[in-house]
Amino acid sequence: MILNLTLAQLNYKLCDFTGNLARIRRAIDQSANADLIVFSELCLSGYYPQDLVEEPNFLARQQMVLDQLIDLSRHTAAALVIGAVTPNAGIGKPMHNSLLVIRQGEVVLNYHKQLLPTYNIFDERRHFEPGPNTPAVLVLGSKRVGFLICEDAWNNQGSDYAIDPLQTLADAKVDLIVSINASPSDVGKPAQRHELFAGLARRSGVPLVYVNQVGGNDQIVFDGGSFVVDPTHGVVHQLPLFDEAIESLGFDGHFYWGSQVLVTPVSAVMPDSEFYYRQVVRGLRDYAAKVGFQKVVIGSSGGIDSALTLALAVDALGADNVAAITMPSQFSSVGSVSDSADLCSNLGVLLLEHPIADLVGSYRTGFEHHFATAPSRLTVENLQARIRGTILMEYANHFGHLLLTTGNKSEISVGYCTLYGDTNGGLNIIGDLYKTEVFALARYYNQRHGRELIPLAIIEKEPSAELSEGQKDTDSLPPYPVLDEILKLHIEGARLRPDEYRNAKAFVQQLQQDGGQATVDRILNLVAKSEFKRRQAPPIIRVRNRAFGNGRQMPIAAQY
The missing domain is CATH 3.40.50.620 (HUPs)
Incomplete structure (x- = not known):
């Protein structure tokens, strides 16, 4: 049996519940033959609603459109995979970041994200309680499909968190893993995702579906680039970068585009400019x-x-x-x-x-x-x-x-x-x-x-x-090719792509050896003294791994 999958890569507006539901509805209308339609993380509210989740009517507004979506599911044969905020009935933070599978008018699976990122621009632990380390599995026809939410798959070989939800799914003998995501974009990120998920599929032996959202929300831009991964061949199909897309694929252990089996790796590499x-x-x-x-x-x-x-x-x-x-x-x-x-x-x-x-x-x-x-x-x-x-x-x-x-x-x-x-x-x-x-x-x-x-x-x-x-400018600053390498190493450091990091580190070390330590010290002092300006500056569209704003939180009144 071939499982018909639809990947829905959409552009959501934060807390525009009615508008987001309309986008989801259009995707469903375009997926008449699908068995499973996959949307992205927190698709009902958009990612990330921040403290709006604490507003008294947030969950009520979301529930209104969720009820409509549940009713809509009665009229489609497909199971719908969505991301939503759900209340936490136990101890801890009041809500979960959840994945719901809706089928024929019922929520047949409710899974809570286990790994909640609290680094760089992320602060999910502020609002959400992690879910239990139990596998989320749904049987569709002859296939056992497992589900994850974004960070759940980013425990790099078990070194970042005490638990590994992906390995838990692999141990549950699933035939396919579906990951819903709201993965912000920065330079080099698409290729990084390909490398990570290709490695996860290869080590677990389980094919993967990765669905991301697209579009700008405040300073953050989501680049889409949803993809599927074959354990042997790697990433074999990708949706467009930076554009909405709704695409259907077949799966029976391998992925199909129409009648064509997908075995040729695709690249996410794009020139920086x-x-x-x-x-x-x-x-x-x-x-x-x-x-x-x-x-x-x-x-x-x-x-x-x-x-x-x-x-x-x-x-x-x-x-x-x-x-x-x-x-x-x-x-x-x-x-x-x-x-x-x-x-x-x-x-x-x-x-x-x-x-x-x-x-x-x-x-x-x-x-x-x-x-x-x-x-x-x-x-x-x-x-x-x-x-x-x-x-x-x-x-x-x-x-x-x-x-x-x-x-x-x-x-x-x-x-x-x-x-x-x-x-x-x-x-x-x-x-x-x-x-x-x-x-x-x-x-x-x-x-x-x-x-x-x-x-x-x-x-x-x-x-x-x-x-x-x-x-x-050079009256006050070093030439920009010099200044930029100093700044890259200081501001982004090991967050740079490996080649960038090695080059910046070598450049600054050579500069210091050639008598430029005073220049380096002066620049770092200027960076520290200018924090009060950055705190009052307008939002910046983020394109690199560490951008000013909530991605780099530094005090003003401090000894540097």
């Missing part, structure tokens, strides 16, 4: 839609960061939904305006000009008159950034746009930004990209579009904040 492009575009598009913005506004300095932000915003939302404002001061180069004009012309974006020299002069005069001293150079530099930030917020407030801030990870790390100035905004889409990655992504952007949309003059321009005469 392509990955960053797709993740940021997906993240911005979903963030804007889910918080209710149609249009964005960006301050255009003529530099690489704002240029890339503009270009990515156009691809995510369309040129008609993107506005740019150039705000030259007495220190702005001719290119800051002309390069912005060329960029916006190439992209089809409205460019507005709002000079700030008179406003800066008025503030300086007022400062000197009322405080009996001239403002310092640093004060004037920050004043310009804050005037620009105020103008951008003024425009955003009046016209109803979402303001995108444009700082990169290198500058945010060392505080090379002005609080309440260029940090103003509702979202930062490049804030998890190091400066060297910003340059690489800008070049990739042009390559992807087959022409020079981001002018080469911007890409090759020496970086400068242009807040004082002749200012260059």
Whole structure:
């Protein structure tokens, strides 16, 4: 007997129970011949609802759509595998992160996630109690199907947790393991999943189905990439990355696409710049839609960061939904305006000009008159950034746009930004990209579009904040290829991909041996001193393993 499986990789909105049910219903309607339709972890609420699970009506709202789904199951032959929050009747935290199998109007299996992640961006133990280490098995026809939830499969060879739910299932002699997931995306993650689950299938001898969700929820982006694993051949089929998909496969010990047996391994490897492009575009598009913005506004300095932000915003939302404002001061180069004009012309974006020299002069005069001293150079530099930030917020407030801030990870790390100035905004889409990655992504952007949309003059321009005469970034910072390696090792360390970690470690060690210890120490001190700025900065779309925000929780008032 061939078991017909449908993998439903959908884009959920947090706590939009009615909307999420509609998405699930459409997937069911497209899976008429399925025996088992698999959705992702916490699909009814979306992942992760955070403290919304503590709201008095959370479970009641979820139960309303769950009842509708149970009723809907009476009219389909398929068993439905969903993720939901369920109450905990015993001691401990008040809820479980659960997997429900619904069939013919009944919940025929209720399994509680056993391994609750509390690292990096995860804090599931805050709300959930782990379930017992017992196998969740359902007999479908002649097949024994076992079930897991996400982290349950990430006990790497038994070294991370005291129990191994996957091994418990393997010991129960199941024919197939189905894992429902809400696995956030970061660079290298798709390939990491393939390697992990291929190894699990090989060691257990059991085929695996892995279903993930897709789409952006706040700073986190889910990349989908659901797949199936043959114990001998590895990952033999994958759903698209970054897009919704509903696909049906056959299973009788092997996986089938139509009549074709799937035995050829598939790769999840994607070049970094392509990955960053797709993740940021997906993240911005979903963030804007889910918080209710149609249009964005960006301050255009003529530099690489704002240029890339503009270009990515156009691809995510369309040129008609993107506005740019150039705000030259007495220190702005001719290119800051002309390069912005060329960029916006190439992209089809409205460019507005709002000079700030008179406003800066008025503030300086007022400062000197009322405080009996001239403002310092640093004060004037920050004043310009804050005037620009105020103008951008003024425009955003009046016209109803979402303001995108444009700082990169290198500058945010060392505080090379002005609080309440260029940090103003509702979202930062490049804030998890190091400066060297910003340059690489800008070049990739042009390559992807087959022409020079981001002018080469911007890409090759020496970086400068242009807040004082002749200012260059290298006046205050090491060259970005040096700075970025120091930052990668310090901020991400062993969380980097193995090659990145080895390269960064070797680079910094060589720098220290060549007399650069003082440079390293100065950078680490800047990172520590800038925590108060990052705490007040807008959300950043996460693309790397350790991003600023809840993925890196550091105190402000501490001795570093």
